[in-house]
Amino acid sequence: MDLTGLGFDGWFEQRTSSLLQPGQGLARVTAVDRNAFLIRGQGAEQYAELAGKLRFETQSAMDLPCVGDWVCAQWSASEGPALIHAVVPRRTLLRRKRPGTTVEFQLIAANIDVAFILQACDHDFNMRRIDRYLLMASEGHIEARIILSKTDLISPAELERQMAQITGAGISVPILPLSNDNGSGLDAFRALLAPGKTYCLLGSSGVGKTTLLNRLLGREAFVTKAVSETGEGVHTTTRRYLLILEGGAMLIDTPGMRELGLMGTAEVMKDTFAELGELALSCRFSNCTHGGEPGCAIAQAVASGTLSEERYRNYLKLKKESEFRGAAYFQKRKKDKECGRIIKAAKKSMKV
DSSP states (O other), X not given: OOXXXXXXXXXXXXXXXXXXXXXXXXXXXXXXXXXXXXEESSSOEEEEEEOXXXXXXXXXXXXXXXXXXXXXXEOOSXXXXXXXXXXXXXXXXXXXXXXXXXXXXXXXXXXXXXXXXXXXXXXXXXXXXXXXXXXXXXXXXXXXXXXXXXXXXXXHHHHHHHHHHHHHTTOOSOEEEOOTTTOTTHHHHHHXXXXXXXXXXXXXXXXXXXXXXXXXXXXXXXXXXXXXXTSOOOOOOOSOEEEEOTTSOEEEEOOOOSOOOXXXXXXXXXXXXXXXXXHHTTSSSTTOOSSSOTTOHHHHHHHHTSSOHHHHHHHHHHHHHHHHHHHHHHHHHHHHHHHHHHHHHHHHHHHO
């Protein structure tokens, strides 16, 4: 397969010429497992590791390769792993706050064209979670679509109610109902996949991502587990990987995310909560925070019932969370850079 079939185009070509050195070639990262990488260029996949310079000069995990990245690699003449010397600038990026108390980003996947957000219609359906995934995609400049899975487990009336709940909240993202069990919606899903484009499956554990991937591949390529006694699916994917489907589209499956922390996404919330942005234009004060000020058009819309109170409260929660963590991350990066300058200065004085 040539690089075009892997998604390489003029946008990446313009940003590669100054990075690629003699003896190196371009490859795409198809899997990451801790410090081991699987990359694919014009030939077969090959294991790779970071070159020493890249490993020791990297100051942040954000600068390391992730699934979907394009990299400049030096292929091994023997049976040893290839060496990754540089990461090509990313066009799009999925990331979240690293789970736990650490104030740091965790990379999910790069250079995604469309993110499919899977929500199971039975136990998993959660509007607040949908907002978080949409905000993550918007922050990464990625087009999003909502896939309502396991439609065979609810009535047509309940499915219509859930779809109306999404659209009624002001979410204009396309919605596709789908059932891995009876095959409903699978042909419509396949029709969305274009050759040379990269797609990503996002969703919490057990929504049917791995089962959907097996259906698209036409075989049980990946292990799935039976649903639990509560009727919920059991998470089986443990790492991210990029697969090339029969029609030429590329699909990245991701592990289920039990914690979906957001950080530094306040500026892009206007896209995910577009209806609130329109209301905000009518607020009495131009700097209204929509947290209780007099003349707030958003608060008035909630009081009159034209805006869901749940939607409004989720907006306030996400905005506060993102701003707080974003400020903490900025302070951490500032301290890291100051520490880096001190270390460089110390090394320089030792050489004198």
